[in-house]
């Protein structure tokens with residue numbers, strides 16, 4: 001053994017080939033500070049052994065190195081530049097040391113080699129991957145640029161255009177794609193990986209492969225004709241700005257870094273990368289995106305834990321073949337759980353099946369599915385008008401019309417037909433789970449399973465725990481939602497549950513602005529372009545449906561009369577009474593039509609202004625920050641209330657729910673991250689400025705106390 005630490009072992013194989021194996025104690029190899037220090041020491045030990053003629057990097061785990069240890073780095077990013085810059089420069093010395101060894105080097109890549117893991121292998125002369133490998137530089141998804149030489153080495157290995165695409169998209173790449181551009185040198189079967197790597201490095205030692213010139217190319221300036229370089233960088237900037245937009249600076253920074261470093265040699269080029277890395281690491285966007293990454297892991301971890309307590313769901317049933325029922329059937333069937341879809345009329349069933357076929361046909365058109373797969377998915381859906389095929393299913397999702405009496409009747413009915421231990425859930429968006437549970441003989445097997453529309457696109461499923469729901473019931477529904485490819489978040493029962501409870505105060509803030517003369521199209525513009533929502537409130541209400549919104553708003557007002565009950569008519573009432581239900585009948589705040597090419601079109605509708613003007617008078621202009629404050633403060637305070645009341649378990653889950661369920665702008669990270677960025681005391685001061693607008697603008701005592709103590713939601717939980 002040449003070197004050994006808890007994360008790395010180096011041994012000498014035959015023919016004086018050294019093998020450095022990453023083998024951390026946990027389930028995966030991560031590039032944390034300990035591993036980087038170990039790599040440094042291992043390389044020193046290798047350099048001191050004059051017998052060694054070549055080096056192979058391998059992993060003893062099912063993945064090579066999954067990436068940098070984000071949790072650890074988050075703490076580091078909080079440090080001053082005077083600490084951070086020398087740290088990153090020092091870490092890079094290690095990768096340079098690997099690259100500068102006086103003999104050929106190769107990486108044998110299995111599974112993930114992402115981020116820092118991929119940057120490690122870029123420092124070797126050759127890369128061979130097995131069929132399980134996934135490589136790439138996902139840093140831009142976290143609001144960063146690669147920091148261990150990725151922006152310098154990758155363009156010099158695969159060319160500027162390819163590297164720009166890989167780095168700005170942050171996508172994982174399959175081995176075939178990596179081989180095509182030259183990011184790896186060969187693909188082999190997993191069982192042949194080590195032997196093939198050793199053979200290749202022997203060829204390099206024997207000078208059959210020219211490792212010196214490869215290495216030299218990596219360390220030299222990028223050789224691009226001037227015009228070509230200009231075209232590459234200008235095109236990339238245009239495209240990336242269009243996709244990433246002004247709220248996500250990392251991809252654009254990556255392009256400038258590569259451009260600025262193009263004419264420099266390695267060590268100078270690396271300095272440009274370090275500067276950019278440190279600058280981005282300190283931005284609110286990076287903090288928010290890294291926060292989302294960590295929250296996502298926490299939520300996934302919880303779901304995995306629940307999986308241990310879950311009962312198996314081999315087959316399911318959905319009651320109601322409407323917009324939601326059809327979507328749920330499609331999602332379950334396409335993720336491998338056969339599902340019975342029951343409705344009360346044949347046309348409804350046909351509509352549900354038609355919806356599933358349409359989604360599948362679209363998948364085939366995009367090359368993501370095949371007719372064979374489509375047939376298999378459709379075979380997994382059994383459409384029925386009676387209960388006979390439902391009797392053996394393990395789990396039922398009720399998705400009939402939103403009416404407490406109809407739902408109670410349907411739930412009681414289905415309980416008579418299914419096995420004693422089958423789980424029963426409801427996809428209700430507003431009706432209390434505890435109320436619905438009363439219809440059942442065994443309420444412990446019941447809970448809410450709230451999907452979002454469109455089911456195949458929206459990642460969140462809100463799972464609502466009733467007072468009688470058993471842990472096994474919740475765990476089983478969590479596991480089923482995960483199997484459907486969704487992110488489940490468990491919440492407690494209350495009007496609107498979590499997501500609608502915080503959404504309606506936002507709509508109330510919007511309605512308040514309109515009542516004071518606000519222009520809905522101008523408000524949408526601010527909330528989309530500046531705040532970053534995918535849709536502004538008027539557009540979102542049109543998509544949700546103003547009839548649905550009107551109904552849900554009444555439920556919320558009844559549930560929280562102190563702050564959600566309203567006097568007089570608001571904009572939602574006006575639209576509802578004028579039968580402007582939104583997209584579903586082509587007129588809401590906006591008018592919907594199709595253009596000449598058959599594409600859906602949305603136009604500002606003068607009639608909406610007339611209707612609103614008749615009630616609220618002349619239009620008035622509001623500053624952007626007033627629009628943002630008046631709509632967001634109610635949502636933020638209601639989210640805080642949900643945490644204080646235990647409706648949602650943690651700030652992390654609240655933020656994930658908002659991002660996945662409502663499309664809260666990821667670069668802001670969610671409500672709690674937003675408060676964090678702003679500072680609790682600053683938020684309280686802002687809300688106090690608007691307190692005269694009513695109960696929705698009044699912060700809670702606990703929040704005021706947290707502000708006074710200079711506290712933080714993320715750190716105190």
Ligand SMILES: NC(=O)c1ccc[n+]([C@@H]2O[C@H](COP(=O)([O-])OP(=O)(O)OC[C@H]3O[C@@H](n4cnc5c(N)ncnc54)[C@H](O)[C@@H]3O)[C@@H](O)[C@H]2O)c1
Nearest residue numbers: 320321322323324325343344348399400401402428429453
């Ligand atoms: N549409 C949304 O955006 C959305 C989002 C989340 C949750 N939800 C909830 O999902 C549920 C369904 O909503 P939707 O939009 O799909 O409604 P929908 O009107 O499109 O579909 C309801 C279906 O239920 C069927 N039905 C009625 N009584 C039935 C019975 N006794 N047995 C079987 N089927 C019966 C109807 O024929 C219809 O096909 C509601 O509780 C709604 O609140 C809707």
